[in-house]
Amino acid sequence: MVVSRLKAISLSLPSLFLLAFHLSASQNVPEYSEAEYQQCVRKEHPTISFEELKPWVSNFTYPGVHDFSQLALDANRNQLIVGARNYLFRLSLHNVSLIQATAWGSDEDTRRSCQSKGKTEVSFSFNGLCCCLLTLQKCQNYVRVLIVYGKKVFTCGTNAFSPVCSSRQVGNLSKIIDRINGVARCPYDPRHNSTAVITSRGELYAATVIDFSGRDPAIYRSLGNVPPLRTAQYNSKWLNEPNFIAAYDIGLFTYFFFRENAVEHDCGKTVYSRVARVCKNDIGGRFLLEDTWTTFMKARLNCSRAGEIPFYYNELQSTFYLPEQDLIYGVFTTNVNSIAASAVCAFNLSAITQAFNGPFRYQENPRSAWLPTLNPIPNFQCGTLNDDSPNENLTERVLQDAQRLFLMNDVVQPVTVDPYVTQDSIRFSKLVVDIVQGKDTLYHVMYIGTEYGTILKALSTTNRSLRSCYLEEMQILPDGQREAIKSLQILHSDRSLFVGLNNGVLKIPLERCSMYRTEGECLGARDPYCGWDNKQKRCTTIEDSSNMSLWTQNITECPVKNLTTNGRLGPWSPWQLCEHSDGDSTGSCMCRSRSCDSPRPRCGGRSCEGARIEVANCSRNGAWTPWSSWAPCSTSCGIGFQVRQRSCSNPAPRYGGRVCVGQSREERFCNENSPCPLPIFWSSWGPWTKCSVNCGGGIHSRQRSCENGNTCPGCAVEYKTCNPESCPEVRRNTPWTPWMPVNITQSGARQEQRFRYTCRAQLSDPHELQFGRKKTESRFCPNDGSAVCDTDSLVDDLLKTGKTSARIINGGWSFWGAWSSCSRDCELGFRIRKRTCTNPEPKNGGLPCVGSAMEYQDCNPHPCPVKGSWSCWTPWSHCSATCGGGHYQRTRTCTNPAPSAGEDICIGLHTEEALCNTHPCEGGWSEWSEWSLCNEEGIQYRSRYCEVHSPDSSQCIGNSTQYQDCLYNEIPVILPASSIDESTNCGGFSLIHLIATGVSCFFGSSLLTFVIYVYCQRCQRQSQESTVIHPTTPNHLHYKGSTTPKNEKYTPMEFKTLNKNNLIPDDRTNFYPLQQTNVYTTTYYPSTLNKYDYRPEASPGRTFTNS
Structure with missing residues (x-):
């Protein structure tokens, strides 16, 4: 469009004079009302807009990939490992540029199995905001575990509700070192929270749900050289619908942070935040608690506002561990059904240890109150492994205490009475902390992710003047877009923040001192990273300062946002018809205007600069292009239609010019004399x-x-x-x-x-x-x-004639008569x-x-004799050739029912064939055959043949055979059938089937009765021979009403064939041999799971010793 400025054109449209008047009025300096004045003097924390932050941010996205939720730093190799849906990435730490992308999706069979179980795409709104509608495709592979250790990367994915894990080379993610099953290491459902950590000894500690329905949460140890252990199964007192947050390997213990429904809260239902720990050298009980943690303890985390009635933030959302300070920061929010509010509290490791050294809280039976109980073994001191005497100090009394005492009475208190940061009407989601050297002291700088996709930068300090104030708020998403932050990682050495979002990964520098141009802006930002260098006359970090004595920093109060706003021109109005005159002729044109209101100048800001009105010429009439050729007929048989088109673009009308007259599209009938064959279909x-x-x-x-x-x-x-x-x-x-x-x-x-x-x-x-x-x-x-x-x-x-004289004769049977004919043939x-x-x-x-x-x-x-009858036809097979003429066939069998001896067999054909793909071949080659089995040299091959008898130079080009190396380490997991095919064979139900079903049910029930009888006899002997004292109040019995925990209302669903500890069998792992004795063991919850992932040659014996 040719646009002319107002200066060169005389406008005659009356509306334009109004626009000109509005223009002249807007150039005057505005006078502020009292309300506007109060808005200008109020205090707000600084906000960095998306446009201001954009030059500093490095961004990575990948087409079609979402859920960048797992980030793992590998500083030694200067790379960031990213786990997303169906993909693994290696990115550069410098600018998050792509180094390697590795696809890791679920195969078609797994996705089809997932969909057959009722798992489909689910849409839901994020935090109740209809503008944040998300779609979760459950039957995909969502990476939920990503750990870098040594030269390997251990990662696990949901794999369309069939969890799988793999160990890969850290420098080449496509190189798979080992594959193992993901059950008990990764959740089935991508919406379930989980966490995992690998210790220095190579042991994997995972906290997740380990069954398909998500009703069996567990803290589970596998891999390494110690036997696998887990928390008690289906015991809501150990874990009650937990949401796992984080896990840390600290000293002799592994710590787990999570939130769960509080079992000790006897008035309604509420959620508490917890810290739990287990000893890393725990090897389970001997009779009681066999294959179960004996050192599991948990305590409540308190984060609340002090007062006569404290205000509690009960739901832990994220944690960050500072090992140099033995300090753990946590983000807490209110319960989801209450008013939104958030807080940040910090806990010393010594406070956590003190709580675990204190008394326990114990409930004698479901009707009793939770009361403090003395700690019989303070701190449950971790024992040592001794090859000579396994489980030496695990007495029966110790195991009984470990089974019933796990909830601590004392609450873990934060470092400060009040939280470091509190915020109403918003929920925090993620947290990382950096330690910054200021001019006079060390500062802990917190970066807090919110549910709206912003990052708050705040100080962790006991100074009340700086409490709960933000240094800045970074808008990392464009205006109008809201999205929860999925992951935050901080690289202290590079002072960089990595943000995982649904659609990509961002890298944001932690210090941006050069953006402050003046001394006032530099010192007013109150940024611990920045100070004013009086010699260089610029804002620098302390490392870049020329002289410490000349470097100034002022962090004594909260920074205040500069509310001065410069005016900015708003959007153009719609084009309007107007007239113009150039002295010789007049004509029509199009005009539009805009105002200085987006935003308008406020609090002393500058007025807008730029044109307020634009005028465009309008002088060209449109003309038709030639008609296009007729399109192919819309049908291959039967009456269809053809179309041809032309457009008004030769030239196109512009600036109010006359449009073309006539039709732009013509149609005509075709194939009038080619009727279609009648369709073949089933009647009703x-x-x-x-x-x-x-x-x-x-x-x-x-x-x-x-x-x-x-x-x-x-x-x-x-x-x-x-x-x-x-x-x-x-x-x-x-x-x-x-x-x-x-x-x-x-x-x-x-x-x-x-x-x-x-x-x-x-x-x-x-x-x-x-x-x-x-x-x-x-x-x-x-x-x-x-x-x-x-x-x-x-x-x-008889009585009259034989009463006195007749001899009494007793009756006697005659001989049996002949047998009658049989009632049935x-x-x-x-x-x-x-x-x-x-x-x-x-x-x-x-x-x-x-x-x-x-x-x-x-x-x-x-x-009875049965006449034979045909079964249904099978579906047509695939065509034997893709071109050049092939055939396909279908078959049926004489089994519906099969004829008995001496009866008539089925009459007719058992196989039908028909021609297919009769069109000539283009390339000449047939389809590739299936890959052959691996030979002794580890090679497999496939072949194809030329379907053209006399190919020319353009046909059958290439090799007829392909070779490739065999793929190893792929261990299939054989799962039981997930459902019973409810479809019946058409025409196959007869009286014989009814009789066979009845007989099978009779023998099956008899066998089941016999098994139950033997099992009861075994249990009776077991109670007589074992000296183990069973719990007197198993909480899986005698619950009434709605107070029964969800785990006690467990309804069996489809489960994979699991072994003794609800753990999956692994074909390549060794089993931990136990010495056979004549003592029958009993546990609180009888497990159906087996040990695996244990190498007996690495630890032939096991001992637990209290110290």
Whole structure:
């Protein structure tokens, strides 16, 4: 656009005169109101804007890479190791330029497995700010452990919820020295906080969650030459939903800083900050606490504002350790559901040791209060390893105390009563500290990262005039952009600050003395790094000063921000139509204006400089370009359309010129005479057929048909179970038989009986009932007629004729009759045979036959014959060639069901083939074959062949065989199946499957009952033979209501096959052999985990000695 300044053009639009008037008015010196005056005299801490800081900052980003959360300094090699999502980087410490980028992502199978477990992309807002919406792709490899030790880099990543660790060369990250499983060393979920440290002896101490669901937190030791140990499993008193912050290797101990739900807080739920420690030479208990820490202790960290009612900052967010001072700084915030506030406190190592030397706090049972308990072994002094007598001083009493006493009664108090820095309405996130030599003293300068992506620079001092004041606030992100700082690292030797963000890494120099041009600016900054050199007349560091006596520094009060603001022109207004005159002709043009209000001058600032109005010419009419050629038809078959276009750019209308008249796009039909073949698809499913039975579990099916062909993928018939409810119980009684005499006395009195049969069963058809239980009633009939005994005529005749003279004949059974035909032809039926009480018949009051008149027997147990039926077609295979004509095929088997002996087999083809990729080959080569197995020389190869019979000079160029070295040290981790395939084989559910399922369940339940019985017997012997005293109040039992800790409500989810200590098996590690004894060991929480990562040749025995 051609722009002319207002000086050369006479404007006639009335609105422009208003703009000119506004321009002249804005050039006057403004008069401030009382409110504006108060704004100019108020005090604020200095702020370094993004634009002012930008020249000093070095920046590193990498396309498509996010989450630069892990930073590790390697000053010996002048490099910064960075762990991000799916990548590892080596950057120069000088300017964070790229030295090496190494991809470390999850393979496709692992990501697919992660997604199948329900892990997908999750969007969430950061700290409730809708402007900070983030998307976390869980099924990626997020680096969560990055440690430089010696000439190696140890790193671990989430690997799409399949944690993995590797040891790499520090000078070449792509060179992998060793790979190990990441379980218990790295979390599954990238959102879980974790920390790790490697000691000088090569032992890895990790604090993380070690299961897929994130419900089993642990402080775990592995690698090195000592056996692995962990905290008690599923014991919320040891660790209660912790968020791990940091770990440090100090002296004989390893310290862990974290925050967790306070188990000792009995009024609601709250979070406490903790410091825990373990002895580095702890090797676990012998019977109690086996493979578990015996020296684990934890204490609360107190950071609060003093007062009659202290104000507590309970949630630890970050720590920084100054080994020269034995001082640990910590960033604390309020609970997430309260008003945002933050503080910085510092703790001496001696104060932490004093708390661990004090009494414990102990709860006898879940209903008891937490009370102080004397420390039976002050400081749990770390023992020594002795090859001659392992675990010498670990008595039963010591182990019992170690199991129940771990929470200290005393709180670790900070160095000062009040925090060094407090700030309301904001949450701090990260912290590093630098030690600076001032003119008269040493200063501790704190760099504090905030949730908004700014860095606060403050002094750690006991001087009340400097308490809670900031030296400056650095805006490291552009205006309008907010992002939490993921990592802070400080390099003292280079005085540099490295910042890890979601999208990159920044390097910021700690001292920027040259930005202060005058003595007033230099001394007014109150910066411990800077002072005014009276000889050189410039602001320098103490190292660059010409003479200490001539170097001045003034740090006596908080710095104050200069609120003087110079005016800056605002954005241009929209273009407006206006007229211009150059003396000979008049015409139209476009005009725009801007004001001095972004910002306007305030507190004595200068007014804006520059043009306030711009005018642009407008004189060109537009013209069409030639039509383009017709585009290809939108369809390959059936009616489509073609388009062609032209544009109004020959020339384009400019500055109000006339636009082109007509259409810029034309369309026409194509392929009118090329109809498309009918699509092949499944019809809708038909209705379900009637269930095969009315109750007790049956089967029904439905069908669909393949329209316009027979190549639809899938099955045409679908089966499912129906009417699973149990059949109602049917009960039937036979009529009573007549009363029959069974015993007649000489005097005429008699004993009579009658019978009936009762049968009941859960059957869908009542006619299938069989005789069951017999019921008998008896009565006594005296001869004096005092009791009425009604009998039928046959009995009366018997009594009249044979009462005194007939001989009593008892009944006897006849021979059994022939067996009846079987009730079923196959799959187990029954048959019966009968006999009668006629050999002889009971007469003259004789006894009836004893026993059953009917006998049952199983028959025809063999399975029923089955006609064969085809299974569903498999999917089409890959084409055998990518070009030049190949074929693919699909198959089916006669197994749905398979035919039994003597029955019909399936009729039809079991394999179908079709042509594919019939287009000619361009390069002539086929696809590469799979890599072969490694030969004795460690080489594998793959090959391809030329698919063109007579290739020309442009075809089949290159080698037909490729060779490469085999990759070693890749140890696959075989995991159990994560889920059960719930899909059913189409058409494959039959009565045979029902019977097989029932039989399998019967034998499986019998086996399970036997195993439980053996286990109970073993536990009974164990309690008789072991002398170990078990805890009297295991906190995993008898919880009620909502007070049960989350760990006690544990619901089993998918777990990998873990061993004794919930640790993963490692194929290349040696196991620590234990001497076999006849004593059965018992622990508080029986582990399912195994020892690994232990080399027995390095330490054949182990001893724990108290000192």
